[in-house]
Amino acid sequence: MKHFFVIMNPDKKGARETAGDICSYLEKQGAVCRIGERDRGRTGKHYTDASTVPDETECIITLGGDGTLIQAARDLAGKNIPMLGINRGTLGYLTQVSRNEEIKDALSSLLANDYRLEERMMLSGCAYRDGKVIAQDIALNEIVMTRSGLVKMLQLKVFVNQEFLNEYRADGLIAATPTGSTAYNLSAGGPIIVPDSKMVVLTPICSHALNARSIVLSADDWIQIELMGEKGVCQAAVFDGDTAMELYPGDCIEIRQADIKTILVKLKNISFLDNLRNKMAGI
Structure with missing residues (x-):
């Protein structure tokens, strides 16, 4: 992967700074990264205009929680762009990365095409x-x-x-x-x-x-x-x-x-049961 688009929840602490760090790292590795601008809808949630996502985008990176990824999946439904979630929320069942120190490793895996894709029904x-x-x-x-x-x-x-x-x-x-x-x-x-x-x-x-x-x-x-x-x-x-x-x-x-299906990027060799147990332990 060489072309990325970042969708963040600006209400999450440190989201803007993290988005900037992600783009800076990817661009230093020769990739192309763009941060999407989001508008608030009538419900107060942030929405992404699908027309602003470049056609060559190979991966959507969401910064927030599960809600941010789900909203992005709905906004960009039908574009069939794989999504990777970075958790800045609470449980984060859908997000793959949580700690700051994991982000560069995750980005490196994307750049090296070291991942698999998983389809989720809608x-x-x-x-x-x-x-x-x-x-x-x-x-x-x-x-x-x-x-x-x-x-x-x-x-x-x-x-x-x-x-x-x-x-x-x-x-x-x-x-x-x-x-x-x-x-x-x-x-x-x-x-x-x-x-x-x-x-x-x-x-x-x-x-x-x-x-x-x-x-x-x-x-x-x-x-x-x-x-x-x-x-x-x-x-x-x-x-x-x-x-x-x-x-x-x-x-x-x-x-x-x-x-239409949502395509998620899977990086870690962690089973669903392991992930479930870890998330439940934090409740």
Whole structure:
């Protein structure tokens, strides 16, 4: 690799200085590095304009936490540029490098092409009202059906491949990828899944039933969620905690494996279980 693009979270302490150090080191080695400028969106998060990323870019380096990498994956979806995360957050399940002394070694590995690439599946969500598409988006971690405003409980009817699965009365419902299994899904009591596998896990949030459990589905399954309840009451489908679709009883959202994938750079010969154990020990 010789062409790099750095995306940082400027709210993280030392991020700007580290970004400058990374570019300086790479350029001294004969590489090309550019630091992306980010704009704040309506949610207050920083976004990267995909058009500002040079076509010759071979690697995206993110500086922040998992959220920074996930946001970059969404902003640059479809460009198929491998991403390496440098952690400046807390747990950092997706980031490969944490300590400052590891950064130069990681950059040297990239320059020497000493790495492997790992594909992570994404989810596509398409919402319908009266048979017409009203919104669609993608997610790397999860799509969450959640309450909006003063709604006390959601009523959701779920179908898989057009076959009725279950009716949920809960505070919400998570459709998570393996990558997202260690995020909101884990907090809600869902299972941890090896991140490079291909499957979707449905996990109810605070279900009003004694027998409600997570269900693991094939990545090829087609999930349909029909919103029920009192007419006119606003609910929401939230994508990676970033964008939200306003939905109402009678609407339907279809969730499938997205055609787009996120490509992560893997540097260390550390198993997922080792990484999981190390991260959990720090909680």
